[in-house]
Amino acid sequence: MKRGEIKKRPMADTVLASLEADAKEYRELDGDGLYLRVKPDGSKSWQLRYKKPGGQWSWLGLGSYGKGEHQLTGEQARKKVRELRDATAKDGSLLATKQAKKTAEAEAANNTFEHLAREWYGTKRKTWSDGTAVRTIGALEKHVFPVLGKRPYTSITPMEWMQFLRDMEQTGIVEQTSRVRGMCREIYDLARVTGRATHNPLEGLHKFLLTKPVENFAHVSLDEFPALLRAIQAYPHAPDVRIGLRLLSMLACRPSELREASWKEFDLDTCQWLIPAERMKRRREHLVPLPTQAVALLRELHNLTGSYPLLFPGRGNTTKARSNTVFLMALRRLGYEGRQTGHGFRHLASTILNENGFDSQHVEAQLSHVKEGVRGVYDKSTYLEQRKVMMQWYADYLDKLAAGNVVELKRA
Structure with a gap:
């Protein structure tokens, strides 16, 4: 379909998909400042025209058009625009929203359990032997980070920690489970004493977990x-x-x-x-x-x-x-x-x-x-x-x- 044949906006997905490329790149308005950009090679993407705090107009890329993963259909692009409009700054600028989003994302990354755990590891590392350091970070990277590492540490409940540790026990590594519990408890202690947490969700969990086996210190009887x-x-x-x-x-x-x-x-x-x-x-x-x-x-x-x-x-x-x-x-x-x-x-x-x-x-x-x-x-x-x-x-x-x-x- 030629761009001159468009009769209705917002455009239906059948129209969006069939729009033909021109010799030069062009933008076609979908509505509410949302445009579909079409390049000469036929690729299509979404852009939002918005006003900066100083009053100048600019473009914000929202993603490519399509129905695949990491692509936006017409309805998805319009929903994204509505979300951006709802979260704009008082002066109506979207740039402030983008900056706030980046700040929030950075803060979220610093509030993950993995980030806190690596901070704890850095403070303790100098007091450990090389073997202890390798075993400690290895246990966290193998068992804890893949499951809970990306979660904000303040959002992980005692029940979730209990289930995680019991799942570890079920694999037969009871002693390792006890060590991991001790590490994570210390990690939360760091957050608590530095004013970043008000309680330790691992406090008291040892009472409801299997006891540490004596297998690693097994020894024969004196007769043997x-x-x-x-x-x-x-x-x-x-x-x-x-x-x-x-x-x-x-x-x-x-x-x-x-x-x-x-x-x-x-x-x-x-x-x-x-x-x-x-x-x-x-x-x-x-x-x-x-x-x-x-x-x-x-x-x-x-x-x-x-x-x-x-x-x-x-x-x-x-x-x-x-x-x-x-x-x-x-x-x-x-x-x-x-x-x-x-x-x-x-x-x-x-x-x-x-x-x-x-x-x-x-x-x-x-x-x-x-x-x-x-x-x-x-x-x-x-x-x-x-x-x-x-x-x-x-x-x-x-x-x-x-x-x-x-x-x-x-x-x-």
Whole structure:
């Protein structure tokens, strides 16, 4: 249809669709300042003629004409114009409306849960080890942001958080659910103390969720421990992993502390291992006395990996430590899946040492479990001499357990 044949406005969609292009671009009035622009190539789009605050006339593009996605039919374009007219500034300018819309959109983006969570992460990141930082942001990006990240955080109700966390539980990751709940609760605390929220919707939800399982800290009974020690000594696969498991059982350190350790942290001549603050859970140096058995194992390991900076360099990239599941998978190969984890050795050490009369404060210092406050003022050498004696006794005790000739005798 030629533009001169139009008889009625607003134009029907049959007219809009059939309008032919001219050699030059033209605009055809539909009504109320709305125009259909037709280009020589036949493409069509909607434009609104409006007056700026200073009184000058200008054009505002509304979108292309059509019935597809991201296109506007005649009725849709007219509805959009009505919405713009209803929201105009007092002086009738649409430019003010556009600016207000951009401002509102920017404010909405800053009020999303993801934006708040990343702000919280930025404030906490400097106090965490690299591993903790990666695990934290990874959990948020994997579980929370895809579901609730784009929502304004003040609009998410306690019931919605409850349903979200229960859905996570249903996948079997109960411990991860507990960690995510703790993170999100802290994130809302940030909004609350900075005056951007009046309450925390995750407050009290833990009472109605599954409790954190002990599976990640699973450990064998004391009766089963000797057989486990013998199985580790006979581990038939990677020799560095065998040594790592023996060191874990002997030193009562966290698996990540050993797995990510570098050779520069060790002084084998003085039988000491100084773990730097950035790799410790509580972000403070920790000095570990090494029994003679541990020193011998470390010298054996040095023959295998001493040419690299790390004790347990990765297979593909030797500048990074081996996988965080390396010790857990080795225990599974030995038949201890669900019965023993790397972290579980710490519980066994604590139980045996306490039951054999060692001072609980010395045990707690060895495990780097230090109370906060004045009594918890920490020095890396706290009870070092006592711990040297204690850990040498423990290494000797494990040797006797593995050999099957332990005599039950409680220390005074």
